[in-house]
Amino acid sequence: MSKISLNKYKKSTITMEIQSFMPEKFINLLWKNNIDVKNIKKKDLTTFVMDIRLKDYEKIEGIAKKTDTKVKITNRKGAAFFLLKARKRRALLFGIAIFAFIIYYLSTFIWRIDIETDKNLTPYEIRRQLLSYGVKEGIPKKNLNVLSIEEKIMENNESIMWIRIRVEGSILKVTASERQTPPNIVQDEDPCNLIAKADGQIVRVYTTAGTAVVKKGDLVKKGDVLVKGEQGREGNIYEVHANGYVIARTFYEEVKNVKTTEVKRERTGNKLENIYIKVGKKKVYIKKSVNKFTKYDKIENNKGPIVFENYYEINEKSYNLDKNKIIENTSKELIDKITLNFDKNIQVIDKIVEHEQQDEGIRVRVLVVAEENIALTEKINQS
Numbered sequence: 196m197s198k199i200s201l202n203k204y205k206k207s208t209i210t211m212e213i214q215s216f217m218p219e220k221f222i223n224l225l226w227k228n229n230i231d232v233k234n235i236k237k238k239d240l241t242t243f244v245m246d247i248r249l250k251d252y253e254k255i256e257g258i259a260k261k262t263d264t265k266v267k268i269t270n271r272k273g274a275a276f277f278l279l280k281a282r283k284r285r286a287l288l289f290g291i292a293i294f295a296f297i298i299y300y301l302s303t304f305i306w307r308i309d310i311e312t313d314k315n316l317t318p319y320e321i322r323r324q325l326l327s328y329g330v331k332e333g334i335p336k337k338n339l340n341v342l343s344i345e346e347k348i349m350e351n352n353e354s355i356m357w358i359r360i361r362v363e364g365s366i367l368k369v370t371a372s373e374r375q376t377p378p379n380i381v382q383d384e385d386p387c388n389l390i391a392k393a394d395g396q397i398v399r400v401y402t403t404a405g406t407a408v409v410k411k412g413d414l415v416k417k418g419d420v421l422v423k424g425e426q427g428r429e430g431n432i433y434e435v436h437a438n439g440y441v442i443a444r445t446f447y448e449e450v451k452n453v454k455t456t457e458v459k460r461e462r463t464g465n466k467l468e469n470i471y472i473k474v475g476k477k478k479v480y481i482k483k484s485v486n487k488f489t490k491y492d493k494i495e496n497n498k499g500p501i502v503f504e505n506y507y508e509i510n511e512k513s514y515n516l517d518k519n520k521i522i523e524n525t526s527k528e529l530i531d532k533i534t535l536n537f538d539k540n541i542q543v544i545d546k547i548v549e550h551e552q553q554d555e556g557i558r559v560r561v562l563v564v565a566e567e568n569i570a571l572t573e574k575i576n577q578s
Contacts, residue, residue: 207249208233210270213259218243221262228254244269305334306365316354316373324348325369336362385574386434389422391415392571395443405437415443415569424575434575441570444544447563449529453521454556457514462492465508472500522550522559529561541567 215221218241225232225247233246247255259266308325310318325331328344341360348358348371356374360367389405397413405422409415424437470482481501490509495502526548534543545564550557 208246208272209249209252209268210234210244210246210272211255212238212242212244212267212269213264214242214267215262215264216241217262218264221258221264224258224262225255228258230254302365303336304365305330305336305339305362305367306332308332308367308369310369310371312371313373316371320352321348321358321369321371324352330367339367384436386424387436387572387574388420388424389437389439389441389570390573391417391419391421391441391443391569393417393443393445393567393569395445395569397421397441397443398566399442400439401441402437402439404435405439407439407441409441421570437572439570440568442566443569445565445567445569447533447565448560449533450558450560451525451529452553452556452558453525455516455518455521456556457516458511459514460490460492460509460511463508463510467506469504469506471502471504473502478502518557521557522548525557525559526561529559530563533561533563537565538567541565 213221222232222235222243222245230251231248234244236244238244255266258264308322308331310321312318312321325344325348328347330339330344339362341362345358345360349355354373356372358369358371360369362368394416395414397409397411397415399411400407400409400421402422404426405424406426407422409419409421415421421441422437422439424435425432426435427433465488467484467486467488468482469480469484471478471480473479484506486506488506488508490511492507492509494505494507496505497503526546530546537543543563543565547562547564549560549562551560552558
């Protein structure tokens with residue numbers, strides 16, 4: 196590297212290690228020749244490490260010869276050395292740049308088309324339409340107007356209800372839904388009655404066909420006829436398909452017995468230990484204690500062939516639980532159990548909670564009062 200080129204990189208530095216019988220003389224000569232020396236570190240009596248600027252390296256060669264000093268470069272820092280490495284690796288950097296450009300260029304094209312459709316609408320049908328608009332693998336992304344393509348497909352294909360086309364990376368994703376004809380509803384016009392599907396008290400009766408045989412306030416049981424499948428006057432009665440709503444107040448009951456005391460097991464701190472070796476089905480005890488505990492926890496710990504058997508004495512204590520909290524938690528549990536399978540049309544009117552003290556605890560009874568349509572169709576026996 197020439198002197199002129201070295202002056203371009205004033206900020207580049209080198210770390211060198213010098214070995215001399217008189218290293219101080221070498222350093223003094225550097226200062227006399229206006230060579231900036233930094234970070235001087237002494238390794239031993241004849242060895243020093245220091246940093247100098249790259250542009251002063253040529254001056255050091257002459258001073259080293261005069262003082263019989265060996266100079267070894269241990270590190271290099273700065274733009275000069277980066278450029279030198281870059282020049283040596285010019286082909287590699289050029290290859291990386293070319294590779295990055297190719298990847299970028301290829302990413303500007305569509306290389307795969309994914310199509311999702313329903314049962315009767317086939318991906319082949321959509322692909323044929325896309326091909327007719329010039330959309331295929333290898334098309335540049337800049338030539339794609341997905342909104343315009345969506346509109347064209349919708350206009351030219353009556354079996355498609357909606358379509359969504361989006362570009363994700365190098366993939367064109369197409370999602371289409373077919374237009375479905377609503378099913379034909381076949382009305383049942385066979386003569387029938389409306390019967391009660393549950394016990395209850397009638398609140399309201401609405402009929403569009405048939406003759407109501409119950410009124411507000413009547414008590415009915417499951418299976419009773421609510422609306423007869425008949426219309427007309429005496430002498431001119433004809434059978435019809437009874438239709439309507441019969442709103443009744445229904446009752447759901449759940450009962451549960453709960454204890455008001457809880458027994459807790461607590462260790463007293465007393466402990467016994469047995470140690471034995473199991474040979475076949477026999478136990479050969481190394482240490483055996485007499486177990487005098489009436490209630491205890493037994494824990495076995497195997498450490499290889501040796502078994503440690505520990506007994507911890509237990510004392511059982513009975514605690515009284517909060518009565519109000521027991522009733523509240525139990526009633527909530529029973530109400531949730533009742534309403535879990537309620538239809539959304541069932542309206543809860545009231546929740547009645549009753550409790551009764553018993554010998555071993557409390558008997559909690561929950562009654563849920565609801566209003567619902569209890570009408571259920573039942574075909575008339577033609578015979």
